[in-house]
Amino acid sequence: MKGLKHFSVTVRVWRQAGPKEPGKMVSYKVKDVSPDMSFLEMLDVLNDNLLKKGDTPIAFESDCREGICGCCGLVVNGDVHGPDEHSTVCQLHMRRFSDGDVITVEPWRVKSFPVIKDLVVDRSSFDRLIAAGGFISVNTGAAPDANSVPVEKDKAEEAMDAAACIGCGACVASCPNGAAMLFVGAKVSQLALLPQGTPERANRALNMVAAMDKEGFGNCTNEYECEAVCPKDVKVANIARLNREFLLANLFSKK
Amino acid sequence: MDITFIKRFITTSIGRKAVMAVSGLLLGGFMLVHLAENLLLFKGEIFYNGWVDFLLSNPITPFLEAGLLALFLAHIAAGTWVRVEDFLNAPRGYEARKWQGGRTIGSATMLYTAAAILAYLTYHMLTFRFVDHSMGFYQMVTGAFRSPVFVAVYVAGAAALALHLSHGMQSAFQTLGVNHPKYTPLIKLGGLLVALAMIGFALISVYYLAGIDLKSAEAGYQVVIIK
Amino acid sequence: MKLDAQIPAGPIEKKWDSHKFNLKLVNPNNRRKFDILVVGSGLAGASAAASLGELGYNVKVFTLHDSPRRAHSIAAQGGINAAKNYPNDGDSVWRLFHDTVKGGDYRAREANVYRLAQLSGQIIDHCAAIGVPFAREYGGLLSNRSFGGAQLSRTFYARGQTGQQLLVGAYSAMMRQVAAGTVTVMPRREMVDIVMKGGRARGITVRNLVTGDLEAHSGHAVLLCTGGYANVFYLSTNAASCNVSAIWTAYKKGAGLANPCFTQIHPTCIPRSGEHQSKLTLMSESLRNDGRVWVPKAKGDHRPANEVPEEERDYFLERRYPAFGNLVPRDIASRAAKTVVDSGYGVGRTAQAVYLDFRDSIKRKTEEKIKDEYGNLFDMYYQITDENGYKTPMRIYPAPHYTMGGLWVDYNLMTTIPGLFALGEANFSDHGANRLGASALMQGLADGFFIAPSTVAGYLGATKFEAATTLDREFTDSAKQVQEKVNRIIAIKGHKTPSELHRQLGNVMWNDVGMARSEALLKKALKKIPEIREDFWKDVTVSGADKDFNPTLEKALKVADFLEFAELFVKDALERKESCGGHFREESCTPEGEAKRDDENFSHASVWEYQGEGKEAVLHKEPLAFEHIKMAERSYK
Structure with missing residues (x-):
């Protein structure tokens, strides 16, 4: 059946401890990614792994995960809300990526939406x-x-x-x-x-x-x-x- | 009389863009008229110089010229204001950023084409406006058009103008609130045609540079002689 | 605990009017002296805040989101019911009242449901007036559709985004009051405690989710509009932040908690695809109007759906319920799907799904027509599963969706704690044991726009308040206790993530306390839940600091409450030995396996009272009398 093969990606993500702290891009390897996962579920998995290692998980916002609440918002590889047209990033699925991909994840970088932490901004x-x-x-x-x-x-x-x-x-x-x-x-x-x-x-x-x-x-x-x-x-x-x-x-x- | 409402209007974001849009549209209209005038070169020296004399002796012309200057200044001032603010407020620091198809070459280069047009305009004024006109306008213009350096600058200026108008014309309508499923495609097409027309300036100059007028002028004489 | 529902005397049609007349009023000049704390900014919270603000009270609204507009009411798709009878198909307040009581399987309070039906029309009037872009007919009047198997068209809608439009409408009305200075919105704050003084709810302690600071807010009344707790199942159609914590805090402060086991499982959701799954997505049940539900007749048949010939397909809903077929109510459709999957007929990679097939409708109506009606749902299905629903049947499976249980409230929507009100899904509601489609939005707005403004005023006007400021001991003690709990969680530094433990709890709840419940399974769950809870307090890990933006800590606090609440949930399910609405006890069914209600012994709301840490909760019963509606068996055969 299609879409069963798991793969690995590298996520380069913006980490910023607080509104006034300097931020930087940090790379993480995520293994065992299922193509059926949503992009945010992949970040969930990464976060659980970080947590188990005693690291601070990446802060990002999302709530309904069906594209209606408006909480989520990331710039993925330079695409606002990811590469899918007219959809929110919570609706993006990992089948859009392949093994070995390096995925850049950034917050909204807007003066009137200051960063609170990592990928979370104040709207x-x-x-x-x-x-x-x-x-x-x-x-x-x-x-x-x-x-x-x-x-x-x-x-x-x-x-x-x-x-x-x-x-x-x-x-x-x-x-x-x-x-x-x-x-x-x-x-x-x-x-x-x-x-x-x-x-x-x-x-x-x-x-x-x-x-x-x-x-x-x-x-x-x-x-x-x-x-x-x-x-x-x-x-x-x-x-x-x-x-x-x-x-x-x-x-x-x-x- | 209280006119603070004008100040209040032009200090709002949409107000100053409306100034930019209206002045831009009028300047676009002026460019079309200017192009039509340049086409009069083809009517020959006597006709062309006659037309220029008519323009210069007309008592309205200085007012038109002042109006034109005001339009340019308003357009530049409003544009600068918008762009400075945008520069201060623009999203900054995206490591990777892909444009999603809304932007066009014209819209992305507005600032650069604006600068190019301003630079060209200065050059244009120095070469045509603030010089000795005693040799006659036809000679002055066609003479300049026979210089490859001048034509190169002239073509570049026209290209910048075309690019600027390719975004500017339809953008002005949008700013003034004109957007309609039936008419907007036509407006966009019209804007592109106006932009394309600016290439006409370049073509005229190339026409003289290549000396096509000389050949056809000879041909023209022959016709007259036979007659 | 004394349960006095405060139902007004007199004929049912006059109860609300006469009650409003009897309620005390607050002088317009005095209103701004009353502080009202509204927790939650969904339909109920935002509408209550807007209306109370318009009246001139000093309102503070707390939301855990970055903006009040994010509340999960936003995800409701279908519509909102109202007894307007615009289509002239015989609707009336009485009929909506009747349908709601019957749909709830006779486990709701008559007087409340009647009031809900009465107010339904005004909700539509108000929402249209504040700019909700409802669907319209060509003549410019409002459009209605039939929804959830209703036999008439009383559902108003705004495409598939009715919840969003109503929520944004209520939110705008509230933001208007923010501009007017009567409402203050406090975003990114989670209520962590209710502060009692002199036997009344006099304030709350909230955690500032950005700084981690605990903040005290005092007031004269506290309105909990904090939604439902379907996330106790871990996987549900609810948003990630939906939780039971506010309700649970109120319960622990002495508020009665009613019918916690009443859960609605929605039949048409996209099935889970693996362990990583974080939520389940609902697709409007309107799909069942044209889709046929089936599984292969042979167990473990792994052929692609389209290769299974007609005679080898079991259209089990049509077979079992010939009269209603694929359109049986939510609870019945869900249970039937579970039965076939549990018996080994499930389809797809996980075998945890049934087919919803549009082949025949496409043949009958053309693909174009189907696309017109459900295009967005097919797109959504494709986006999530990568499968084309037009070409191969969709796979669906039921998922927890809504909780009818909640804080017990009287006719004034006040809990058993004076000054503590519960609105919307957070209260035990007017939906009895099963909610009808398009009724949740109606209830949230009725509570917030129309009921609370009168009844809260009634309470304020009739009460002599002693002074209370955030400097009082009650407030400082509350903050201290919360801080201790937070410190305890942070200090554990174990090996399991809050999500992991939540998922474990969810598995127990779904497998043992899900769609079909039996004494044996429930008892099993009652043993497993405390084990997970113990595990949590021994082995949870929360990295990062407390005084920081720390989503993991937020999650841990919620999971801690779920782990306590789940036990009461199961106890309630165990106690209710009948089947009714969404609650199905295998011991209580007809010979054909259909749900069997036991009106003699269970015609009541079960209200649980907290007795303290480690002590058994005490059950109280509010008897339900049905004077206007004849109780009958729900049959869809």
């Missing part, structure tokens, strides 16, 4: 962006019947396309400029496309862009690397919509 800047306006201001209990506000099906689908974002940060990590436009664009788009989000769309665009600039994300230069790596295939059309929302909001705001 709380994304939460602050949402707090700046990524919501609809309706209190619990105040909503009208859900069917009293019809939403054009195509618009609802487009909103859903944008809402598929899992907040993993791959867009920023892959952007040559470290911009967060795809993340912000996705949220602004989702809420601008729905009639429920229309009353505060102008303020939302202004506030979220202001927060984005404050957090120290770069400027978008329309290179579209973000779209190419996004595990949920969120499109740069959302960035255009963010630009449009922002420019119109500026043009027509009375302030």
